[in-house]
Amino acid sequence: MSLELKDFTVKNKVKVARIEKGGLNQGDLAKLVGVTRQTMNLIEAQKYNPTIRVCLLISKYLERPLDELFWIDD
Amino acid sequence: MSLELKDFTVKNKVKVARIEKGGLNQGDLAKLVGVTRQTMNLIEAQKYNPTIRVCLLISKYLERPLDELFWIDD
């Protein structure tokens, strides 16, 4: 059984970055980005693999580069 | 009718970056990343919105930062 795409778990520091930004809760960020709070919760919990569009909007509103917010360790 | 998520079109320069890397065709890159050639074709044609995992792997194999490869114009 070879290495599958899903073996590369995407890690992120969205939660840390959001809190460092200050005064922004999950619901606020979700609303800015245009997803539900539940989706933002799952992203912060690293439970799945968002689309680049959502990531770009998170990057924009948290004012952090994509490469700083999302990575895979290999 | 307010602004929807889908109004933010994701742009990318994957095709340019792949060709600049040299000696890598769509099929090669697709195989490295672990998606089909058709998916890579649609991504390069900017027909849709890939997941961050696929983007991270493209970034890795093309040796370009995410922020350089993908963006939204607003």
Add this chain to the structure above:
DNA sequence: GTAAAAAGTAAAATATATGTTACAATTTGA
């Protein structure tokens, strides 16, 4: 010029990101 390779594309099926609703657990501030 022509054959082979690469790229573009499309329809139908499948996997999964995201939404909706609802409730429980935890944290925060008075």
Add this chain to the structure above:
DNA sequence: TCAAATTGTAACATATATTTTACTTTTTAC
């Protein structure tokens, strides 16, 4: 403390990313 705000989570529904198969068009190399 205790109530309110925030966060975690779960089942089910929906939208869409990705696959599969297959064919056409364009590019490349001889």
